[in-house]
Amino acid sequence: MTSSRLSRLDNDDCTLVLDASVVINLLGTGNASLLIRALRRKCVVEQITWREVTRDPFTGKTATEPLKALVSAGLLEREKMGTDATSLFLDLTLAQAPDGLGDGEAATLAHAANSGATAVIDEKKAIRISAAKLPDLRTLSTLDLLSCSLVSDAVDRMTLADAVCSALMCARMRVPGEFHKWVLELIGKDRASKCSSLSRSP
DSSP: OOOHHHHHHHHSOOOEEEOHHHHHHHHHTTOHHHHHHHHTSOEEEEHHHHTTOOBOTTTSSBSHHHHHHHHHTTSOEEEOOOHHHHHHHHHHHSSOTTSOOOHHHHHHHHHHHHHTOEEEOOOHHHHHHHHHHOTTOOEEOHHHHHHSHHHHHHSOHHHHHHHHHHHHHHSOOOOOGGGHHHHHHHHOHHHHTTOHHHHHOO
């Protein structure tokens, strides 16, 4: 799959600020270190968001150890948003319904916007609000990362297929409509039929 969003990821060295759902999806692949290393980008999680990653969906155990392993390997960093980002964070969380965001999502967007990074976030509401309130902020999804050429060049197709299928089954990874064909071709119809999150995705 090729898109302007993916070519930006392939051609620059942007820092990626990962939302909790993205970290959970990556853990759910069972091969997070391989996939993050393939991106060749600094990957960070804001500390408010970090606290929302409590369970490793692949093992069902606490996420503490796999997160520590990613940090120790230099693949993931935990950061605290600055003062300017805190003001934006409050604007996003205190907005009137239906535009208020949860703390983790707001922290991801605020930290990315304030640091000139790219936010990687999957929730449709957060993406909508980001587009409306933060038009200069670049956003990507988990599947933007997994389907980019950086990953496909570094990871063999069978390993990637197993990782995507695992994320679908263990983390219930959301699949936006534009990625349905790519996912189906990658993992095959038989395995796709067993992934309930795929059948529910728009």
